Amino acid sequence: MNHFLRLVLFSLLFASVNVAFASEDGHEKTEEDEGFNVSELIMHHIKDAHDWHILDYTNDSGEEVVVTVPLPIILFHDGQLDVFMSSEFEHGHKTVTKGSNTYILYHNKIYLADENGGITMSEEDVKHVIENETPWDFSITKNVLSMIIVSIIILLVFISVAKSYKKRPGRPKGLQAFMEPLILFVKDEIVEPNLGKKTEKFLPFLFTIFFFILFNNLMGIIPIFPGGANVTGNIAVTMTLALFTFFAINLNGNKHYWKHTLWMPGVPVFVKPILAIVELLGLIVKPFALTVRLFANITAGHIIILSLVSLIFIFESAAVSPGSIIFVLFMNCLELLVAFLQAYIFTALSALFIGAAVEEHH
Numbered sequence: 572m573n574h575f576l577r578l579v580l581f582s583l584l585f586a587s588v589n590v591a592f593a594s595e596d597g598h599e600k601t602e603e604d605e606g607f608n609v610s611e612l613i614m615h616h617i618k619d620a621h622d623w624h625i626l627d628y629t630n631d632s633g634e635e636v637v638v639t640v641p642l643p644i645i646l647f648h649d650g651q652l653d654v655f656m657s658s659e660f661e662h663g664h665k666t667v668t669k670g671s672n673t674y675i676l677y678h679n680k681i682y683l684a685d686e687n688g689g690i691t692m693s694e695e696d697v698k699h700v701i702e703n704e705t706p707w708d709f710s711i712t713k714n715v716l717s718m719i720i721v722s723i724i725i726l727l728v729f730i731s732v733a734k735s736y737k738k739r740p741g742r743p744k745g746l747q748a749f750m751e752p753l754i755l756f757v758k759d760e761i762v763e764p765n766l767g768k769k770t771e772k773f774l775p776f777l778f779t780i781f782f783f784i785l786f787n788n789l790m791g792i793i794p795i796f797p798g799g800a801n802v803t804g805n806i807a808v809t810m811t812l813a814l815f816t817f818f819a820i821n822l823n824g825n826k827h828y829w830k831h832t833l834w835m836p837g838v839p840v841f842v843k844p845i846l847a848i849v850e851l852l853g854l855i856v857k858p859f860a861l862t863v864r865l866f867a868n869i870t871a872g873h874i875i876i877l878s879l880v881s882l883i884f885i886f887e888s889a890a891v892s893p894g895s896i897i898f899v900l901f902m903n904c905l906e907l908l909v910a911f912l913q914a915y916i917f918t919a920l921s922a923l924f925i926g927a928a929v930e931e932h933h
Protein backbone atom coordinates (compact mmCIF):
# COMPACT_ATOMS: atom_id res chain seq x y z
CA MET A 572 0.00 0.00 0.00
CA ASN A 573 2.87 2.35 0.88
CA HIS A 574 4.42 1.70 -2.53
CA PHE A 575 1.08 2.52 -4.20
CA LEU A 576 0.78 5.82 -2.29
CA ARG A 577 4.32 6.77 -3.24
CA LEU A 578 3.51 5.99 -6.86
CA VAL A 579 0.39 8.19 -6.78
CA LEU A 580 2.27 11.05 -5.10
CA PHE A 581 5.04 10.81 -7.68
CA SER A 582 2.44 10.90 -10.45
CA LEU A 583 0.85 14.02 -8.95
CA LEU A 584 4.26 15.67 -8.77
CA PHE A 585 5.02 14.61 -12.33
CA ALA A 586 1.71 15.97 -13.62
CA SER A 587 2.06 19.31 -11.88
CA VAL A 588 5.69 19.79 -12.94
CA ASN A 589 4.88 18.81 -16.51
CA VAL A 590 2.23 21.51 -16.74
CA ALA A 591 4.55 24.10 -15.22
CA PHE A 592 7.30 23.03 -17.61
CA ALA A 593 5.05 23.15 -20.62
CA SER A 594 3.77 26.63 -19.88
CA GLU A 595 7.27 28.08 -20.08
CA ASP A 596 6.20 30.84 -22.44
CA GLY A 597 3.07 31.98 -20.67
CA HIS A 598 4.77 35.35 -20.24
CA GLU A 599 4.41 35.94 -23.98
CA LYS A 600 0.63 35.80 -23.91
CA THR A 601 -1.26 38.94 -24.71
CA GLU A 602 -4.07 40.45 -22.66
CA GLU A 603 -6.53 39.04 -25.14
CA ASP A 604 -5.63 35.44 -24.18
CA GLU A 605 -8.16 34.00 -21.80
CA GLY A 606 -8.61 30.61 -20.18
CA PHE A 607 -6.42 27.57 -20.57
CA ASN A 608 -4.96 27.15 -24.06
CA VAL A 609 -4.02 23.47 -24.47
CA SER A 610 -2.55 23.72 -27.96
CA GLU A 611 -0.32 26.65 -26.98
CA LEU A 612 0.85 24.83 -23.86
CA ILE A 613 1.77 21.69 -25.82
CA MET A 614 3.47 23.56 -28.66
CA HIS A 615 5.59 25.58 -26.25
CA HIS A 616 6.69 22.39 -24.52
CA ILE A 617 7.76 20.47 -27.61
CA LYS A 618 9.55 23.47 -29.15
CA ASP A 619 13.10 24.50 -28.40
CA ALA A 620 13.74 27.58 -26.22
CA HIS A 621 16.45 30.13 -25.46
CA ASP A 622 16.08 29.61 -21.71
CA TRP A 623 15.30 26.61 -19.52
CA HIS A 624 12.07 27.03 -17.62
CA ILE A 625 12.11 25.70 -14.04
CA LEU A 626 8.83 26.90 -12.52
CA ASP A 627 6.55 29.89 -12.15
CA TYR A 628 4.58 31.06 -9.14
CA THR A 629 2.63 34.03 -7.81
CA ASN A 630 4.37 36.05 -5.07
CA ASP A 631 2.77 37.83 -2.12
CA SER A 632 2.14 40.90 -4.27
CA GLY A 633 0.09 38.87 -6.76
CA GLU A 634 2.77 39.12 -9.46
CA GLU A 635 3.70 36.08 -11.55
CA VAL A 636 7.35 35.13 -11.11
CA VAL A 637 9.00 32.99 -13.79
CA VAL A 638 12.12 31.08 -12.74
CA THR A 639 14.36 30.06 -15.64
CA VAL A 640 17.99 29.12 -16.31
CA PRO A 641 19.29 31.75 -18.76
CA LEU A 642 21.28 30.42 -21.72
CA PRO A 643 23.91 32.10 -23.94
CA ILE A 644 22.61 33.95 -27.00
CA ILE A 645 25.10 34.02 -29.90
CA LEU A 646 23.96 36.05 -32.92
CA PHE A 647 25.67 37.19 -36.11
CA HIS A 648 24.31 39.96 -38.35
CA ASP A 649 25.96 42.41 -40.77
CA GLY A 650 29.46 41.33 -39.77
CA GLN A 651 28.70 41.85 -36.07
CA LEU A 652 28.89 39.03 -33.52
CA ASP A 653 26.74 39.60 -30.42
CA VAL A 654 26.96 37.41 -27.33
CA PHE A 655 24.78 37.90 -24.25
CA MET A 656 22.52 35.94 -21.89
CA SER A 657 18.84 35.27 -22.63
CA SER A 658 17.91 36.91 -19.29
CA GLU A 659 18.47 40.31 -20.95
CA PHE A 660 15.23 39.78 -22.89
CA GLU A 661 13.39 39.53 -19.54
CA HIS A 662 11.17 36.73 -20.89
CA GLY A 663 10.33 38.65 -24.06
CA HIS A 664 9.35 41.90 -22.33
CA LYS A 665 12.41 43.87 -23.47
CA THR A 666 14.48 44.31 -26.60
CA VAL A 667 18.27 44.01 -26.47
CA THR A 668 20.50 46.49 -28.30
CA LYS A 669 24.06 45.51 -29.16
CA GLY A 670 25.93 48.01 -31.31
CA SER A 671 23.82 48.77 -34.37
CA ASN A 672 21.52 45.75 -33.89
CA THR A 673 18.37 45.62 -31.78
CA TYR A 674 16.98 42.16 -31.10
CA ILE A 675 13.56 41.04 -29.96
CA LEU A 676 12.46 37.63 -28.64
CA TYR A 677 9.09 36.57 -30.02
CA HIS A 678 7.67 33.08 -29.47
CA ASN A 679 11.13 31.64 -28.75
CA LYS A 680 12.62 33.06 -31.95
CA ILE A 681 14.94 36.04 -32.22
CA TYR A 682 14.31 38.78 -34.78
CA LEU A 683 15.76 42.18 -35.56
CA ALA A 684 13.34 44.71 -34.12
CA ASP A 685 11.58 47.09 -36.54
CA GLU A 686 11.86 50.87 -36.37
CA ASN A 687 9.27 50.89 -33.59
CA GLY A 688 11.16 48.29 -31.59
CA GLY A 689 8.62 45.56 -32.25
CA ILE A 690 7.41 42.96 -34.72
CA THR A 691 5.98 43.79 -38.16
CA MET A 692 3.37 41.39 -39.49
CA SER A 693 1.53 41.09 -42.78
CA GLU A 694 -1.43 38.92 -43.62
CA GLU A 695 -0.96 36.40 -46.43
CA ASP A 696 -3.43 33.60 -47.18
CA VAL A 697 -5.17 34.22 -43.84
CA LYS A 698 -1.82 33.72 -42.06
CA HIS A 699 0.24 36.23 -40.13
CA VAL A 700 3.72 36.47 -41.64
CA ILE A 701 6.53 38.13 -39.68
CA GLU A 702 8.48 40.50 -41.92
CA ASN A 703 11.36 41.21 -39.51
CA GLU A 704 14.84 40.07 -40.51
CA THR A 705 16.42 37.21 -38.59
CA PRO A 706 20.10 37.08 -37.60
CA TRP A 707 22.25 33.97 -37.83
CA ASP A 708 21.48 32.24 -34.55
CA PHE A 709 24.22 30.05 -33.00
CA SER A 710 22.77 30.18 -29.48
CA ILE A 711 23.06 27.46 -26.86
CA THR A 712 19.36 26.59 -26.67
CA LYS A 713 17.63 24.18 -24.28
CA ASN A 714 17.95 21.27 -26.72
CA VAL A 715 21.62 22.04 -27.39
CA LEU A 716 22.40 22.20 -23.66
CA SER A 717 20.49 18.96 -23.10
CA MET A 718 22.54 17.22 -25.82
CA ILE A 719 25.75 18.51 -24.21
CA ILE A 720 24.63 17.17 -20.82
CA VAL A 721 23.70 13.79 -22.35
CA SER A 722 27.03 13.61 -24.20
CA ILE A 723 28.90 14.24 -20.94
CA ILE A 724 26.82 11.56 -19.17
CA ILE A 725 27.53 9.05 -21.96
CA LEU A 726 31.27 9.80 -21.80
CA LEU A 727 31.34 9.42 -18.01
CA VAL A 728 29.35 6.17 -18.13
CA PHE A 729 31.45 4.52 -20.82
CA ILE A 730 34.80 5.72 -19.47
CA SER A 731 33.77 4.26 -16.09
CA VAL A 732 32.66 0.98 -17.72
CA ALA A 733 35.89 0.76 -19.76
CA LYS A 734 37.99 1.25 -16.60
CA SER A 735 35.92 -1.41 -14.82
CA TYR A 736 36.65 -3.93 -17.60
CA LYS A 737 40.37 -3.30 -17.20
CA LYS A 738 40.18 -3.82 -13.44
CA ARG A 739 37.66 -6.69 -13.42
CA PRO A 740 37.62 -8.49 -16.79
CA GLY A 741 34.85 -11.07 -16.85
CA ARG A 742 33.48 -10.02 -13.44
CA PRO A 743 30.96 -7.23 -14.04
CA LYS A 744 29.89 -5.21 -11.02
CA GLY A 745 27.83 -2.09 -10.38
CA LEU A 746 27.43 0.17 -13.43
CA GLN A 747 29.45 -2.28 -15.50
CA ALA A 748 26.97 -5.08 -14.72
CA PHE A 749 24.05 -2.78 -15.62
CA MET A 750 25.52 -1.64 -18.95
CA GLU A 751 26.96 -4.97 -20.13
CA PRO A 752 23.62 -6.54 -21.21
CA LEU A 753 22.77 -3.40 -23.23
CA ILE A 754 26.20 -3.33 -24.88
CA LEU A 755 26.07 -7.04 -25.74
CA PHE A 756 22.50 -6.70 -26.98
CA VAL A 757 23.45 -3.97 -29.45
CA LYS A 758 26.52 -5.88 -30.62
CA ASP A 759 25.09 -9.41 -30.79
CA GLU A 760 21.46 -8.76 -31.73
CA ILE A 761 21.60 -5.60 -33.87
CA VAL A 762 25.01 -5.01 -35.41
CA GLU A 763 26.56 -8.44 -35.96
CA PRO A 764 23.55 -10.10 -37.69
CA ASN A 765 23.43 -7.23 -40.22
CA LEU A 766 27.12 -6.50 -40.73
CA GLY A 767 28.92 -9.78 -40.14
CA LYS A 768 32.65 -9.32 -40.76
CA LYS A 769 32.21 -5.53 -40.94
CA THR A 770 30.90 -5.38 -37.35
CA GLU A 771 34.08 -3.97 -35.80
CA LYS A 772 34.25 -1.15 -38.35
CA PHE A 773 30.75 0.21 -37.74
CA LEU A 774 30.25 -0.82 -34.10
CA PRO A 775 31.48 2.50 -32.59
CA PHE A 776 29.14 4.50 -34.83
CA LEU A 777 26.11 2.32 -34.11
CA PHE A 778 26.89 2.23 -30.38
CA THR A 779 26.98 6.03 -30.39
CA ILE A 780 23.68 6.29 -32.28
CA PHE A 781 21.91 3.83 -29.96
CA PHE A 782 23.02 5.28 -26.64
CA PHE A 783 22.73 8.91 -27.76
CA ILE A 784 19.08 8.35 -28.75
CA LEU A 785 18.34 6.20 -25.68
CA PHE A 786 19.81 8.64 -23.16
CA ASN A 787 18.10 11.63 -24.77
CA ASN A 788 14.78 9.75 -24.80
CA LEU A 789 15.15 8.91 -21.11
CA MET A 790 16.16 12.48 -20.21
CA GLY A 791 13.10 13.75 -22.06
CA ILE A 792 10.82 11.72 -19.78
CA ILE A 793 12.23 13.38 -16.63
CA PRO A 794 10.02 16.44 -16.02
CA ILE A 795 12.47 18.50 -13.93
CA PHE A 796 15.79 20.17 -14.74
CA PRO A 797 18.04 18.97 -16.38
CA GLY A 798 15.43 16.70 -18.00
CA GLY A 799 12.30 17.45 -19.97
CA ALA A 800 13.91 18.74 -23.18
CA ASN A 801 12.28 17.36 -26.32
CA VAL A 802 15.58 16.60 -28.09
CA THR A 803 14.66 13.52 -30.13
CA GLY A 804 11.28 15.12 -30.82
CA ASN A 805 13.10 17.89 -32.69
CA ILE A 806 13.16 17.11 -36.41
CA ALA A 807 16.48 18.94 -36.89
CA VAL A 808 18.15 16.51 -34.45
CA THR A 809 16.61 13.37 -35.96
CA MET A 810 17.42 14.59 -39.47
CA THR A 811 21.07 15.11 -38.50
CA LEU A 812 21.28 11.59 -37.06
CA ALA A 813 19.66 10.22 -40.23
CA LEU A 814 22.18 12.12 -42.38
CA PHE A 815 25.05 10.48 -40.48
CA THR A 816 23.53 7.11 -41.41
CA PHE A 817 23.02 8.32 -45.00
CA PHE A 818 26.72 9.19 -45.35
CA ALA A 819 27.77 5.96 -43.62
CA ILE A 820 25.74 4.00 -46.18
CA ASN A 821 26.81 5.77 -49.33
CA LEU A 822 30.43 6.52 -48.51
CA ASN A 823 31.04 2.87 -47.64
CA GLY A 824 28.91 1.28 -50.35
CA ASN A 825 30.91 -1.14 -52.49
CA LYS A 826 30.83 -1.43 -56.30
CA HIS A 827 28.10 -4.10 -56.20
CA TYR A 828 25.88 -1.76 -54.16
CA TRP A 829 26.31 1.10 -56.65
CA LYS A 830 25.94 -1.25 -59.61
CA HIS A 831 22.57 -2.48 -58.28
CA THR A 832 21.58 1.11 -57.59
CA LEU A 833 22.55 2.82 -60.85
CA TRP A 834 22.45 0.03 -63.44
CA MET A 835 20.78 -3.07 -62.05
CA PRO A 836 22.01 -6.28 -63.73
CA GLY A 837 19.71 -9.02 -64.94
CA VAL A 838 16.87 -6.81 -66.21
CA PRO A 839 16.06 -5.50 -69.72
CA VAL A 840 18.04 -2.39 -70.74
CA PHE A 841 14.94 -0.22 -71.25
CA VAL A 842 13.87 -0.92 -67.62
CA LYS A 843 17.24 -0.01 -66.11
CA PRO A 844 16.81 3.81 -66.24
CA ILE A 845 13.42 3.50 -64.51
CA LEU A 846 14.86 1.27 -61.79
CA ALA A 847 17.83 3.62 -61.40
CA ILE A 848 15.44 6.52 -60.69
CA VAL A 849 13.52 4.40 -58.17
CA GLU A 850 16.74 3.31 -56.44
CA LEU A 851 18.06 6.89 -56.30
CA LEU A 852 14.79 7.99 -54.71
CA GLY A 853 15.30 5.15 -52.25
CA LEU A 854 18.57 6.75 -51.16
CA ILE A 855 16.55 9.78 -50.00
CA VAL A 856 13.63 7.80 -48.60
CA LYS A 857 15.82 5.85 -46.16
CA PRO A 858 17.08 8.85 -44.13
CA PHE A 859 13.65 10.50 -44.46
CA ALA A 860 11.99 7.43 -42.91
CA LEU A 861 14.53 7.38 -40.07
CA THR A 862 13.99 11.10 -39.45
CA VAL A 863 10.20 11.05 -39.35
CA ARG A 864 9.82 7.79 -37.42
CA LEU A 865 11.90 8.93 -34.44
CA PHE A 866 10.61 12.51 -34.49
CA ALA A 867 6.93 11.54 -34.75
CA ASN A 868 6.97 8.82 -32.09
CA ILE A 869 8.75 10.88 -29.45
CA THR A 870 6.71 14.03 -30.14
CA ALA A 871 3.46 12.06 -30.05
CA GLY A 872 4.34 10.72 -26.60
CA HIS A 873 4.91 14.23 -25.22
CA ILE A 874 1.67 15.48 -26.77
CA ILE A 875 -0.43 12.63 -25.36
CA ILE A 876 0.96 13.01 -21.82
CA LEU A 877 0.41 16.78 -21.81
CA SER A 878 -3.07 16.36 -23.25
CA LEU A 879 -4.00 13.95 -20.45
CA VAL A 880 -2.62 16.29 -17.79
CA SER A 881 -4.47 19.21 -19.38
CA LEU A 882 -7.83 17.48 -18.89
CA ILE A 883 -7.69 18.52 -15.22
CA PHE A 884 -7.43 22.20 -16.17
CA ILE A 885 -9.86 22.00 -19.10
CA PHE A 886 -12.65 20.63 -16.90
CA GLU A 887 -11.46 22.68 -13.91
CA SER A 888 -12.42 19.85 -11.61
CA ALA A 889 -10.43 17.73 -9.18
CA ALA A 890 -12.79 14.85 -9.95
CA VAL A 891 -11.03 14.39 -13.29
CA SER A 892 -7.56 14.17 -11.71
CA PRO A 893 -7.57 10.47 -10.59
CA GLY A 894 -8.40 9.19 -14.08
CA SER A 895 -6.02 11.67 -15.69
CA ILE A 896 -3.16 10.71 -13.35
CA ILE A 897 -3.69 6.98 -13.91
CA PHE A 898 -3.53 7.44 -17.67
CA VAL A 899 -0.48 9.73 -17.36
CA LEU A 900 1.25 7.07 -15.25
CA PHE A 901 0.41 4.43 -17.83
CA MET A 902 1.67 6.64 -20.66
CA ASN A 903 4.93 7.32 -18.83
CA CYS A 904 5.52 3.59 -18.43
CA LEU A 905 4.76 3.22 -22.13
CA GLU A 906 7.13 6.09 -22.95
CA LEU A 907 9.87 4.26 -21.05
CA LEU A 908 9.35 1.32 -23.39
CA VAL A 909 9.22 3.64 -26.42
CA ALA A 910 12.53 5.24 -25.36
CA PHE A 911 14.28 1.87 -25.73
CA LEU A 912 12.21 0.78 -28.72
CA GLN A 913 12.94 3.87 -30.83
CA ALA A 914 16.66 3.68 -30.08
CA TYR A 915 16.57 0.01 -31.11
CA ILE A 916 14.60 0.64 -34.34
CA PHE A 917 16.81 3.54 -35.48
CA THR A 918 19.99 1.55 -34.80
CA ALA A 919 18.65 -1.68 -36.33
CA LEU A 920 17.54 0.06 -39.55
CA SER A 921 20.85 1.93 -39.76
CA ALA A 922 22.73 -1.39 -39.38
CA LEU A 923 20.46 -3.02 -41.97
CA PHE A 924 20.96 -0.24 -44.54
CA ILE A 925 24.73 -0.13 -44.00
CA GLY A 926 24.92 -3.93 -44.15
CA ALA A 927 23.13 -3.97 -47.51
CA ALA A 928 25.62 -1.40 -48.87
CA VAL A 929 28.80 -3.18 -47.75
CA GLU A 930 27.71 -6.78 -48.29
CA GLU A 931 30.12 -8.73 -50.48
CA HIS A 932 28.78 -10.06 -53.77
CA HIS A 933 28.01 -13.80 -53.73
